Amino acid sequence: MPILAAAIALTAAPAAITITPGKTIPGLRPIAFAAAPTGSKFAASMEDGTVRIIDSKTGETVRKLGTHPGPAYGIAWSQDGSTIATGDETARIWLEIADSGHKVREYRTHTKGIQKLSFNIGKTMLISTGKDDQINVYDLNSDKPKEARKILGKGLNFYGAAFNPKLPYTFATGFLGTGGGRVYDANTGSVTGFITGHGGQGVFDVTYNPAGTRIVTAGRDATAIVWDPKGYKKLNTLKGHGDWVEMVAYSANGRLIATSSTDGTVKVWDAVSFKKLADIPQENAVGSPLCFTADGNTLVTTTAGGYLQFNKISPAQPGVSTPNKFRTGLPKKRRHRG
Numbered sequence: 074m075p076i077l078a079a080a081i082a083l084t085a086a087p088a089a090i091t092i093t094p095g096k097t098i099p100g101l102r103p104i105a106f107a108a109a110p111t112g113s114k115f116a117a118s119m120e121d122g123t124v125r126i127i128d129s130k131t132g133e134t135v136r137k138l139g140t141h142p143g144p145a146y147g148i149a150w151s152q153d154g155s156t157i158a159t160g161d162e163t164a165r166i167w168l169e170i171a172d173s174g175h176k177v178r179e180y181r182t183h184t185k186g187i188q189k190l191s192f193n194i195g196k197t198m199l200i201s202t203g204k205d206d207q208i209n210v211y212d213l214n215s216d217k218p219k220e221a222r223k224i225l226g227k228g229l230n231f232y233g234a235a236f237n238p239k240l241p242y243t244f245a246t247g248f249l250g251t252g253g254g255r256v257y258d259a260n261t262g263s264v265t266g267f268i269t270g271h272g273g274q275g276v277f278d279v280t281y282n283p284a285g286t287r288i289v290t291a292g293r294d295a296t297a298i299v300w301d302p303k304g305y306k307k308l309n310t311l312k313g314h315g316d317w318v319e320m321v322a323y324s325a326n327g328r329l330i331a332t333s334s335t336d337g338t339v340k341v342w343d344a345v346s347f348k349k350l351a352d353i354p355q356e357n358a359v360g361s362p363l364c365f366t367a368d369g370n371t372l373v374t375t376t377a378g379g380y381l382q383f384n385k386i387s388p389a390q391p392g393v394s395t396p397n398k399f400r401t402g403l404p405k406k407r408r409h410r411g
Contacts, residue, residue: 092341092351093385101381106364107150113368118145129371138174147187151196160187182220193236202234210259222262233278239285247276268305270298278320282327291318297332309347319360325367325392333361339374367392
């Protein structure tokens with residue numbers, strides 16, 4: 074290649090990212106998603122209490138897990154890929170082995186249903202956000218069917234607690250009280266930071282980017298806000314929804330942010346420029362669950378009718394696997410069935 078042509082190639086702008094609505098599966102009505110840490114699979118909990126592992130490449134169910142007695146709105150897949158946690162409206166939390174569906178532990182420590190679940194990086198802890206206005210912290214190195222500690226909202230109405238994917242004890246949560254969010258140390262239960270925004274109207278969901286260097290909050294003021302966890306400085310406000318923003322999600326490489334709203338749309342944003350890249354219409358009017366698959370090819374949502382939908386990302390935005398330097402919890406020799 075001539076020198077000039079090579080120079081032009083090296084400085085060319087990256088290809089534009091497009092998100093195209095694609096295949097829907099009318100027979101499946103998911104209410105929550107969790108992506109596998111690698112590949113094209115994700116876990117989906119359904120309205121009828123069933124939980125499936127689905128391959129986004131084919132749309133096929135590759136494994137069925139246990140059936141909850143109520144819908145499971147909380148779902149999480151551990152970073153090492155071994156364990157899926159699900160939490161339902163009867164306040165039951167199950168931990169199951171992803172490869173077999175075998176249940177290894179059960180918790181029932183909330184008095185109301187589970188809204189969200191999150192593993193820490195070493196899978197030594199799990200946090201549950203309950204509709205009873207408390208966040209429970211579970212020590213996965215213990216066989217006890219009880220939480221290690223409770224963090225009480227005392228009227229805050231907690232929503233969407235999520236661990237920082239790179240720090241073993243740090244998690245952020247939204248709430249509906251004045252302010253918007255807080256950051257906690259799961260090891261002590263103490264508050265370590267405050268996230269103030271959304272006009273004091275409250276936050277429904279919180280997520281970190283895969284590097285743990287950004288937080289996005291989903292607000293009742295119809296916006297999502299991107300924050301720097303160092304000092305919780307506001308970096309940008311994502312505007313465009315016409316009603317509450319219910320869910321937020323980062324792509325596996327941290328390049329994209331997806332938001333869903335009660336206005337019946339899902340929007341996708343460039344996480345660097347903060348520009349809107351896509352509007353997906355006719356989505357779930359209660360706020361579609363969101364899931365980017367780890368291979369970067371698919372954004373999974375639900376339609377206005379509540380059915381599973383695959384949205385193609387081009388070019389793909391895959392994640393980068395990194396070794397886990399932390400000790401892993403939930404040892405195989407210490408199983409508890411509840």
